[in-house]
Amino acid sequence: MLSRIPLYIYKLYHFLYKIKIPFLPSLLCLFNRLIFGCYIPPQVLLGKNVRFGYGGSGVVIHKNCNIGDNVIISPGVVLGGRGQTLVPKIGNNVFIGPNAVILGSTIIGNNVVVGANSTVIDCIVPDNYIVIVNKASILVRSKM
Template identity: 30%
Template structure:
């Protein structure tokens, strides 16, 4: 539950439903990866699914599945409003995700690509789409409404549709 403490520290919970979103996700994630007693696990996952439906999907209009691996210190300035995260996505420590962001698969008629990996301290602007088997490296910035389908290097800024790197850290 260390990650939940870090989430609470970086978010302002003026709205209790936002706190419930974090508590629900962290509970489900802990159960999914740590609870090994089959019958008890299924019972707690059932309770989690009810909480997920109420606090994440209905009230916050988000999809943040328990299976997604999200590091501590996740900052959601506008709660979960419209955020969709693929169950197999990985998000590092201290990331910021604004509203209406999608982090998911990229499909084409001939091939399906896995979900993205966001490393530590990534900032994702409102409405951005991060799609496919790509890596967004540490301390990168994804601009509002960007559609990212290629890797983003360390400490870079990506904007546009499709996203282009406009600023990159010097080596």
């Protein structure tokens, strides 16, 4: 239950951001960052049933990142951009393993597993694949 608190706080400040209430979303985002160690800006679009392992400890997400439905994000994950427009897009039913780094204009398809400590930079990962190894390469098509 405690691991869902940062997500509930995010949903609150994302709602406040959408209705254009100033300052309070930034304050709640800072609270999330200081208390739970996860940085999820109010501009991030999270799909339904997104979950963070261990309360999102060490998770950093770029403010323009789009994350689909039923995504599990493990601790230490970085979803970062290179500028304002080159940001990752994560599909539905994705598992992102601990300490994975997804940067740039990467597009992760649906039903994808990104392994622990993988680094994915400016890559398009098709649906139903498993991505592993440092400087990730697509190795195996899964049977999802």
